[in-house]
Amino acid sequence: MALVVGLVSLLLLLDYFGSLFNPAREAGFAIAGAALIALTVPLVAFFAISVLSLRSQIISLKKKHRLVLQQFEQDALTGVRNRETFLAEAQKALRARAPRNYAALLLVDIDHFKQVNDTHGHPAGDEVLMFCAKQLRLHFSEALVGRLGGDEFGVLVEHTDPITPAYAHELCKQLIDGLRQGVGFGSTRLSVSASIGLALAPSHGKTWSSLFSNADMALYASKKRGRACSTIFEENMMSDVRNERALVRELRAAILLNHLSVAYQPIVNGKGEVVAYEALLRWHHALRGVIPPDVFIPVAERSSMIAEIGYYVLRQVCRDMPKLPPVLVNVNLSANQIASPDLLERMLEILDETGTDPQRIVIEITESASLAADETNARYLKALQNSGFQIALDDFGMGYSEFNQLRALPFDVIKIDKSYIRALGTDVVTDVFVNAVVEIARRSGKLVVAEGIETEDDKLRALAAGCHRFQGYLFGKPVFIEEVGRDRGQVSPLAPQILSKLDAA
Incomplete structure (x- = not known):
């Protein structure tokens, strides 16, 4: 493109100076310049269109790449992160956690989900899962939210201040209250509740494996208490769970x-x-x-x-x-x-x-x-x-x-x-x-x-x-x-x- 423009400019300059010393050549240079310009304009237009088309294709490819990446990272049904992405990002966040930063891992399990599927069918179960994911995004908009599989979700909350048990329980209470709204399915209103297990970093574990294991034991304790509640990990749970x-x-x-x-x-x-x-x-x-x-x-x-x-x-x-x-x-x-x-x-x-x-x-x-x-x-x-x-x-x-x-x-x-x-x-x-x-x-x-x-x-x-x-x-x-x-x-x-x-x- 630059070469074509340069040639056109050179010819125009030669035409100008040539006409000063040899007026007879002015007409020839004018004809040649006009012909070159007539040839160059379509080339420039074609090149410009090609550049725009290529740019559009690149943008389209980038969108498709983002979509594929999004599909790879997100749970297809609920839109939250899938298990692999959640685990990878959560582990990365814990490794990068500064000594003065704190985190809480919540494992959320939908109560009686199998009963919903057995009674109303899998479409009803899907509605419950999507509703639960929506409530999680609503109540933990700044946190990392993922579906771990089946009816279980994970939430990683990070904070610069210590996360107290009272604060963690309040977060869980707000979520449980939100789930109590239930979700409509046809002419039926499905009741929804969840059991939640919590583990706090660094007090309950500094590594992902220890934090996840302790949150899982706390979740087990919530189910044992009667569901629709939250439980924070305690040391004595290890023997109870075993x-x-x-x-x-x-x-x-x-x-x-x-x-x-x-x-x-x-x-x-x-x-x-x-x-x-x-x-x-x-x-x-x-x-x-x-x-x-x-x-x-x-x-x-x-x-x-x-x-x-x-x-x-x-x-x-x-x-x-x-x-x-x-x-x-x-x-x-x-x-x-x-x-x-x-x-x-x-x-x-x-x-x-x-x-x-x-x-x-x-x-x-x-x-x-x-x-x-x-x-x-x-x-x-x-x-x-x-x-x-x-x-x-x-x-x-x-x-x-x-x-x-x-x-x-x-x-x-x-x-x-x-x-x-x-x-x-x-x-x-x-x-x-x-x-x-x-x-x-x-x-x-x-x-x-x-x-x-x-x-x-x-x-x-x-x-x-x-x-x-x-x-x-x-x-x-x-x-x-x-x-x-x-x-x-x-x-x-x-x-x-x-x-x-x-x-x-």
Whole structure:
């Protein structure tokens, strides 16, 4: 380009000076100059267009490069950093951290995410993930945010001032409050909560591996506390986490090796006749001895083994049926398991394998309050009823919006928690509550079981309140199948359909 311009300029100068000394040559130089200019202008225009086109292509390539780089660095669904990028940038930030700078690592795990996927499908799960990522970006706009995989996110907060536990908990509280808004999916509003584990640098670790490990233990503790909360790492968590992880491995092995046993506790009518048994799981560990259900059942829930335990108990009950008196057997299932779309199919498979009539089984639902918020769960319960199972709401009175369950969920039996039974006659609110439950059951043709009956006085108070069935140590402790029937008193072999009707107490 410069060469062409130089030639044109030289010719113009020669033309000018030549015309001064030889006017006759002026016309020739003018013609040559005009021809050269006519040739040069298109060349210049072509070159300019080529330069502009090349520049446009370079810009386009840069955009594509940035897009590819962005796709490589970001999680495709949520838009936050993916696992590899987050880990790389977080490690780099910690290595570059000045001695007087501080950091906090938050591991955020969405509560009951599997239940959302199982109940509403993966599109609903995707909506929850995107909503969670949006809330993280909103509350931690200056921090490093990434999706670590599945339903877990990571946040690295850096600060020039020390990050106190109170400040860290406040950040987490704001996030948890933001998640409580929930997210709309079709005509349903999905509730969202998260468990958060925190580790602070440098007090809980100066390297990435130690900080991540300690935040993970704190996350584990949050799940153990009941979820929807935040926990900061403490030294004593190391032994707790190691112990629980060992228990998880041993529980999984116990399920595979059939080392768990089922015990049966009688449920009686007003005459003291056995009308049903509740199947209760027991674990006698070879080294640890007897491990109480209130220890290993929460472990099973946190490690996503609770569904397998439910099927394990049902299968064992079906195998024991020929040895049991001809009465009903109550089997406990968690609310999470009820929300699984394949529950009915799997239960019927077990009954078919063992030749068991579903009308012999009463399904006791724990944490039933959490089911009432979703119409899908009510349909699942209704499908179980239509297949012959009966539904019992267990520990009634221990959750929130209890009476809403009676409107929203199909049921056959209400089991009132023992804390209400023991307070009968001593507390006005308890008396009103129990009387209201009994009246609802009477008008709808359902049964009320009083739990935790340990003395004759307990039984008399529950009987006076209108309860139809009774369960507790007064009538027998849980025993294994070999002992069922020994000194159990009279058995009332009721046909399954009769249980759904009130009988004379």
